[in-house]
Amino acid sequence: MKVILSACSLTLAALGLFWVFGLRINATASMPRGVYLLAPGAPERGDLVSVCLEDGAFATLALKRNYLRPGSCPNGLEPLLKRAAGMPGDHIEADQDGIAINGRLWPQSRALSRDSLGRPMPEAENFGSRTIPEGLALVLSDRHPGGFDSRYFGLVPMASLRKVEPVFLIVPKGE
Template sequence: MKITVFAFGTRRAQRTNAVVLLALAASIVGGGVAAATVGGFRINMTPSEPLGLWRIVPLDRPADRGDLVFVCPPQTTAMREARERGFLRAGTCPGGVAPLIKTVIAVAGQHVEIGAGVTIDGRPVPSSDLAVQDGNGRPMTPFSGGVVPDESVFLHSPFRGSYDSRYFGPLPASGILGLAQPVLTYAP
C-alpha cells in the first residue's frame, strides 16, 4: 500500500512560512519577556530561592535584616570573576548581569565573622557553611569578615551553593532594586 502525502505550496514557500512562524513566535516570547522586565517582573532560574516568576516591589525605606531583595551587583573585580565562572547570569544590571535575589542578614554597623560558617554579632547564621570549591573544583575564597560599612548590606541564601556575601562581602544598598515578591514559584 502506498501512502501519498500532499503538501500545499512549493518547498520554498513552506520554508518561508516556517521561518515567518518561528520569527513570530520568537517576537511574542521576546516581547512578553521585555514587558515583564519593564513591569518589574523577573524570572529566577537559580536554586538560591524558589524557581519561577517574581515581582520587584518598590522599597520605600532602608533595607533591613530579613528583607528578601533583588539587588544589582556592583561592577567589581569579584563580580567580573563571578561572571567569568558562570555564577552570574546575563541581565539588565550594569555590567550586563541579572539582579541577585538574596536575603539581607546584616546591615551597616553589624559585625560579620566568617569561619566554617557565618556569624553576625556573635550569633551563628543557619545554613551558612562555606564551600571550599565550586562545582567545577575551583577554589572558593571567602570574604574576610568585618563590620558592614555604612549604606551597605550583607546578603545570604540558605542554598549551600549560592554565591552571596559569604564570598563577595557586603554590597552597596544603593544597588537594591526592591523587595522580592513571589508570584508563581516552585521550590524543588
C-alpha cells in the same frame, strides 16, 4: 528561520515587560525558584532582595560560569535574589563555620572551596570581626550552601538593594 526569530523576539519582549513591571525571575537554587515582584519600601534585615553585582571581576566570573545569565543590570547580567542578612551597624564574624551576624550563625554560610562542578571558588571575603558600615549590606542565600553571595563578593551598596516578594514559586516534590 523566521519562526525561530519570531519566538526569540517574543521571548525578549516578554522578559522586557516582566522587567518594566517589576517582575524578577529566579531560576537558581540559592533561593526558591519562581517569579518575584519588586516591593515598596526600604529593605530591612531578613527581607528578600534583588541586587545587581557591581564588581567587574565577580560579574565576569558569574557570567563565565553561568551563575548568572545576561540580564537588565547595568553590567549586563541578571540581578541576584538573596536575603538581606546583615545591615549597617550589624556585627559580623566569619570563620570556618560560616558567618555570624550579631552572634547568630547564618545557616549554610560556610564558604566553599569549590562550586558544584568542582571549579575553585574565589577566595571568600575575609570579614574577620567587624561592624557593617553605613551604606553597605551583607546578602546571603539561606537555603543553599553553594549560593554565590556576599561570602565571595563582599558587602554590597544599600542603594543597589531592591525589596522583592514572591508571586509564584515552583516547589519541588518533597518540600
